[in-house]
Amino acid sequence: MSERPAPLDGQPVLRLEAVRKTFGSTVVLRDVDLDVAPHTVTALIGASGSGKSTLLRCANLLEEIDDGAILLDGEDITDPRVNPDTVRRRIGVVFQAYNLFPHMTVLENITLAPRRVHGVPRAQAEERARELLERLGLGGRAGEYPDRLSGGQQQRVAIARALAVRPRLLLLDEITAALDPELVGEVLGVVRDLKDEGMTMVLATHEMGFARDVADQVCFLDGGVVLERGTPDEVFGAPREERTRRFLRRLTEAGRL
Ligand SMILES: Nc1ncnc2c1ncn2[C@@H]1O[C@H](COP(=O)(O)OP(=O)(O)O)[C@@H](O)[C@H]1O
Numbered sequence: 001m002s003e004r005p006a007p008l009d010g011q012p013v014l015r016l017e018a019v020r021k022t023f024g025s026t027v028v029l030r031d032v033d034l035d036v037a038p039h040t041v042t043a044l045i046g047a048s049g050s051g052k053s054t055l056l057r058c059a060n061l062l063e064e065i066d067d068g069a070i071l072l073d074g075e076d077i078t079d080p081r082v083n084p085d086t087v088r089r090r091i092g093v094v095f096q097a098y099n100l101f102p103h104m105t106v107l108e109n110i111t112l113a114p115r116r117v118h119g120v121p122r123a124q125a126e127e128r129a130r131e132l133l134e135r136l137g138l139g140g141r142a143g144e145y146p147d148r149l150s151g152g153q154q155q156r157v158a159i160a161r162a163l164a165v166r167p168r169l170l171l172l173d174e175i176t177a178a179l180d181p182e183l184v185g186e187v188l189g190v191v192r193d194l195k196d197e198g199m200t201m202v203l204a205t206h207e208m209g210f211a212r213d214v215a216d217q218v219c220f221l222d223g224g225v226v227l228e229r230g231t232p233d234e235v236f237g238a239p240r241e242e243r244t245r246r247f248l249r250r251l252t253e254a255g256r257l
Pocket residue numbers: 023026028046047048049050051052053054055204
């Protein structure tokens with residue numbers, strides 16, 4: 001794998017500058033600024049439709065922004081001269097639905113991108129995959145097909161697949177939302193371990209207890225605006241904005257906080 005220059009000290013891994021995204025006449029992100037420091041976890045919270053997924057998709061260049069800029073390790077990745085594929089190789093993404101290839105074994109799912117996209121030799125890709133599976137508590141599952149695994153196991157395979165290319169940044173979009181409640185913990189445990197290992201992550205989540213526990217920075221999105229941001233204690237413990245308070249109150253009433 002090619003060596004990248006070490007990022008400058010203090011430079012954010014990811015920076016959004018006045019990002020604006022529209023779908024037709026709907027403004028979905030308006031003037032979003034965000035800095036994600038190395039080895040930190042940023043939690044995006046907010047009601048459904050507030051723009052969390054769109055923000056993550058823009059960061060991975062799955063959506064083209066209308067205005068502003070997105071920087072990865074200081075490089076403007078929204079510059080039209082930048083090849084999106086080279087950017088996506090530096091960012092791992094895990095979505096709500098595991099999106100594993102059903103006709104491929106766990107090992108094949110994980111080694112696909114390193115082999116095809118990064119040109120890693122098979123033996124080396126498989127060694128890395130087995131190491132990841134071991135770390136994620138899935139040692140011995142390499143030869144299974146996805147439909148033989150539980151949802152939690154499949155989601156951990158999806159995380160292993162995202163990590164296989166040694167990404168600089170991991171984007172996680174509601175990765176526990178489709179899981180049965182008893183399987184949520186094992187996936188969140190993996191995210192916590194990754195944080196302890198220093199992985200830089202941005203995650204959209206409805207698991208407020210988890211966000212409070214694991215995040216360094218919490219951003220509350222409302223109608224495409226980062227209405228409030230701060231440490232978990234600030235945003236959850238002493239929210240400044242009425243809309244944040246209302247959102248948290250609704251969650252509390254629903255027994256989710
Ligand atoms: N491809 C799309 N075309 C049109 N509107 C979209 C598209 N994707 C998202 N939206 C709209 O953008 C807004 C934000 O959606 P989304 O980013 O998915 O929010 P969240 O992840 O917070 O639920 C919603 O109003 C949604 O309907």
